[in-house]
Amino acid sequence: MADFPFDIVGFDLDGTLFDTAADIAAAANHGLTSIGRPPLPVETLKPMIGLGGPYLLEQALIATGGCEPGAVAALFPEWVRHYGENLVHETRPFPGLLDAMDAIDARGAKIAIVTNKREAFAVSIVEQLGLTHRFATIIGGDTMGPGNAKPSAIPINEMIRRCGGGRAAFVGDSIYDTTAARNAGIPSVACAFGFLHGPIEELHADAVIGHYDELISALERLAA
Numbered sequence: 001m002a003d004f005p006f007d008i009v010g011f012d013l014d015g016t017l018f019d020t021a022a023d024i025a026a027a028a029n030h031g032l033t034s035i036g037r038p039p040l041p042v043e044t045l046k047p048m049i050g051l052g053g054p055y056l057l058e059q060a061l062i063a064t065g066g067c068e069p070g071a072v073a074a075l076f077p078e079w080v081r082h083y084g085e086n087l088v089h090e091t092r093p094f095p096g097l098l099d100a101m102d103a104i105d106a107r108g109a110k111i112a113i114v115t116n117k118r119e120a121f122a123v124s125i126v127e128q129l130g131l132t133h134r135f136a137t138i139i140g141g142d143t144m145g146p147g148n149a150k151p152s153a154i155p156i157n158e159m160i161r162r163c164g165g166g167r168a169a170f171v172g173d174s175i176y177d178t179t180a181a182r183n184a185g186i187p188s189v190a191c192a193f194g195f196l197h198g199p200i201e202e203l204h205a206d207a208v209i210g211h212y213d214e215l216i217s218a219l220e221r222l223a224a
Helices: 021-034 042-048 053-063 071-084 097-106 119-128 154-162 175-184 212-223
Strands: 008-011 110-114 137-139 168-172 188-191 207-209
Touching: 008 154, 021 042, 021 053, 021 071, 042 053, 053 071, 071 119, 097 110, 097 212, 110 154, 119 137, 137 154, 154 168, 154 175, 168 175, 168 212, 175 188, 188 212, 207 212
Parallel strands: 008 110, 008 168, 110 137, 168 188, 188 207
Antiparallel strands: none
């Protein structure tokens, strides 16, 4: 399997590697109920996830009665605290992920994470799921300093550097992911099962998968 076209396969975390929606939604609902707002169903909150905690809280507030100036800033610290203490109650790998990772490992490529989630949260989730040994590096939204998260190419380039260089591809579910990959000059794969905010075609990915059993063939087609 030495002819596998990529030396590194990078992944986003939320909505790509792991279904984190229920735990993120629980933290958002904790914030809503703390100010007397009704909780929202996970399926209602899911399209609000993936563009950062402040965006999620803003949209949740709008959906439950309006977002007054300063409301997001007031809720955000408690949302962070609650979520940080409850990261993996329901968070699980997406179906087929572990088999896909085994297949990448068998082909000699390194696996990495580049997420806009706080590095400490990303590391903790991976540790609590017992998967730390599977990743060559984990880069969070705060790892490279302010203003250097996706869609910047900086964290993607750092991923490649930490993994020893070589040809890389990136897998994600948001415009931040595909744009960061494009900015870094590497191909992207979009996950149709992720936390999408519109038609997947709007991500302008180089390939799209609907299940992880499609990933290896998608990567091979990209190289061809």
